Amino acid sequence: MRKLTAILFSILILACCADQSFANAVQKYRVAVSDLVISPGVPEKQASIVRNSSLIADIENAIRNGRKFELLTRRGAAMQAIRQEQEFAKSGLAAADAAAEGQMSNAQSLVQVEVTQFSFGRSSSRVPNTEKYRVSDYCRIELSVQIIDTSRGSVSASFPIKASTTSGTAMANRIGSASSAVLDQTLEKAAGTLANMLSDTVFPIQVLTVKGKRLWVNRGNDSGLHVGDVFDIFEPGEELVDPQTGESLGSTETEVGKARVVRINPKVTIVEMTDGDPSYIQPGFILRAPVPAK
Structure with a gap:
């Protein structure tokens, strides 16, 4: 009986180790979004609106909903609350099994977002010979985004983002204020x-x-793709390394065709080639959205 118990115990330990190994193997790439930065060029009234908006929360939700990353918080208020909870966990007031080491996982990439342009409001005009107004709400935002590799402290990518929303023209008895729905839609688009x-x-x-x-x-x-979206297809090539710094600059890429999204499944998407030789395409080739013409 003791021998059987020892065997079962050994099996249990191996199973736990296997589960832990599997959990480590599927650990997601860790990212964090830093506190919002607002350019000095944004007027203070508009800066106050976007500063108190849901923009960072919308960005975090969009990243989380993509299910590709483990999202870590770096927002000041949240970090302070976490530290307070960790101090409580280490105190004599917490249960013995609630002790915390006081350390948090590090993000592999940090997302820094700067608002470079922002406007939100309502345009209006008086309807001749009446006491009514034609009103239309608008919101426009421009962001400068940097993706920082925290292991090297280098910028791995940077790109601008623009989003805007306008409401239809409506009749109103007074000018009033712009609808928050227009603001929310714009921020969700940008996020x-x-x-x-x-x-x-x-x-x-x-x-x-x-x-x-x-x-x-x-x-x-959950990727934001739509049927009809068009992509360029690239064959990846040799890695490019800066001879002075040793930094990887990506790889050479050769455009080999174009494709259009025809079907979106829960986990994979099917695209159909509209240009190029399908027999040349191999697993690992990369699809990128076409660069807009200037």
């Missing part, structure tokens, strides 16, 4: 674009398999 570009920076869209003119890529229905 969604940022989350997608972050994902494309860390995990570019790659071909998984090829069947005729159709390619299966590593994006699902």
